[in-house]
Amino acid sequence: MFVITCPYCGERDLSEFAYGGEAHIARPEWREDMSDAEWAEFLFMRTNPKGILAERWMHAAGCRRFFNMLRNTATDDILAVYRIGETPPKVEARLPATPSGEAPIGSGNDAVKIIQPGEGA
Numbered sequence: 001m002f003v004i005t006c007p008y009c010g011e012r013d014l015s016e017f018a019y020g021g022e023a024h025i026a027r028p029e030w031r032e033d034m035s036d037a038e039w040a041e042f043l044f045m046r047t048n049p050k051g052i053l054a055e056r057w058m059h060a061a062g063c064r065r066f067f068n069m070l071r072n073t074a075t076d077d078i079l080a081v082y083r084i085g086e087t088p089p090k091v092e093a094r095l096p097a098t099p100s101g102e103a104p105i106g107s108g109n110d111a112v113k114i115i116q117p118g119e120g121a
């Protein structure tokens with residue numbers, strides 16, 4: 001079970017929450033000469049780090065309020081949750097500890113399957 005702590009309701013199962021993308025993305029001021037490339041940059045381009053990411057979540061099956069979360073994308077560790085408008089707390093991410101440098105089980109890399117020579121695709 002994956003548990004998220006809503007800053008308003010407390011600990012709840014992941015199934016009660018909806019992911020809202022990267023947090024702290026500022027909408028650019030509208031300009032007459034704004035190019036499609038600039039607008040697309042705002043709409044689609046995100047940092048996508050392997051490490052600490054500030055994310056927006058909504059407690060969809062609970063209080064239905066948005067909040068922010070600092071999550072280590074390599075390990076799925078939830079480092080902090082905080083309300084919208086609050087300053088993100090300063091945290092440090094735990095580095096993955098496997099010899100290959102990848103995170104241990106639960107890293108979110110389950111979709112990647114390495115095919116060895118001689119194995120069928």
Ligand SMILES: [Zn+2]
Binds near residue numbers: 006010059063064065
């Ligand atoms: Zn809640």
